[in-house]
Amino acid sequence: MKRLPPLPALHTFLVTAQCCNFTHAAQQLHITQGAVSRQIAGLEQHLGYALFQRQARGLSLTREGQDWLPRVRQIFVLIDEGVQQVGERGSTLQLKAPTCVMRWLLPRLMEWQALRPDVPVELTTTVQHGVDFRRENFAAAVVYGSVPNHGLQVRKLFDEQLTPVCAPSLLAGPLPLVEMQDLSRHLLLHPSRDEHDWQSWLRAAGVELAAPGRRQHFETLDMAMAMASQGTGVAIGDWSLIGDDLRGGRLCMPFGLKVRTGKAYYLVCPPGAMAPGLVELLDWLETSAATG
Template sequence: MSRRSLPLNAVHAFIVTARHLNLTRAAGELCITQGAVSRKIASLESWLGFALFDRHARGLTLTAQGASLLPAMKTNFEQMVFAAEQASKSHAVIRLKAPTCAMRWLVPRLVALEQAQPDLHVSLTTTVDHSTQLENYDAAILYGSAPAGSWRLFDEELTPAIAASLLPAAVLRVEDLARYTFLHPTADGRDWRLWLNQQQAGFSIRRSQHFDTMDLAISAAIQGFGVTVADVTLIETDLAMRRLIAPFSETVKTGAVYSLIQRPAEDAPPQLAALVAWLRQPG
């Protein structure tokens, strides 16, 4: 009959207890009771056939056999844990958080990345929160001010966009926009005001529809519900496929940027650097 398997939990308890030489402190680190630590040590001693500690009123001391065994057991246990962590990281899914307004730019790049590097897996979470904290994610795309240490992806630069079906036969002039429904990416209409003020437009907006995100406003424009103002980078594909037309060459920068933050290299899954490099490349 083969010998019982080595109780690895008990090995861990032995290593921690040998470091503290105190059952109470060992129990605190292991997040178990002092009695549970004693039972784990006893199970390992039973497996080995000799005592690991001498018990005294003031605490514990290692026996000669325990002291002799500890260095090799500690080294091999740490090597096993390291190997397991590396194996886990090599198959880890990269957790990416991004604002919904960036989806038109981000999703095509993630699809292309999956085709180019099929072993790189990204779990995407969308949010309307522009927090600069990574939380439990490996990387995050941010909108607004670029925090220190972030990668700058692109500046927000706005221009009007409209479905081709709504364009008049003649060249569209700024004042002609007054006859359309204005699709606002924000509740306060500041994006449209910024562009119109730069053009010194002299008309009042008569019809408006407000949306929570730029992506929703762009989708409404594609469906022919009116004219929106959109970031030129976000609508690159829509313009190329003529789902939208940008009738004016004039653009205006809002001061906001799309940026990327990532987990420190020592805490990151191995393929995070490849994702960051892919997202940072132009085009």
């Protein structure tokens, strides 16, 4: 089996063939013109035929050189693709998300890691609803609020839709939830201290509780949902975020009304090219949101 030609010499041939000038090739390769000439001569000696015709005004490819050029170009394209793909496979995608979206996001990231262990994701949670890619080194983020701008790449996951939820056992208890006014007889669980979510839903429902019931505030949606699932009271939550709890029977909706707030959850990335692994992850999350 004949020994393969050296890779540096093939690279020198590729650069020289593209400009057909030893001096220009030397400038691009940051070596001397003599070194370029010697590498080409050595490659021709190894192959047993000439690759260039030396002329007074420069170089031209021989027939063999013309046959070699697309093959050598393909070799270096494959090497470049391999370097990028293998490097991406070993790198971890840094993702940021607010704590309020964890009930939806975390199970899906665990499913993604089972499907694609070669594209690991490291998740950073925060109480903040936004991201500043100029100061924060994340590949992507989930943000909550109005449509993001500032030149970001944006994909919409889902709209916020508020609805009361409780444990199924609460419906079968001594104080059933039949009418919306029945809420006044139950502990209302607030996922924030400003009580804005409950107020927005009651206003949209056209309900003013005759005797406002007891209230309990929590720092996060997850804590409010956990207490609601234990039958402690009735929480207000985003229907999209608690879909898994509803399908699993841990929570139920005593009333069918879902109120859109005008806010939504978005996937955002900084402007510019994205790694293929990140594109696949964002596509997968977007599809998961669309299919519920």
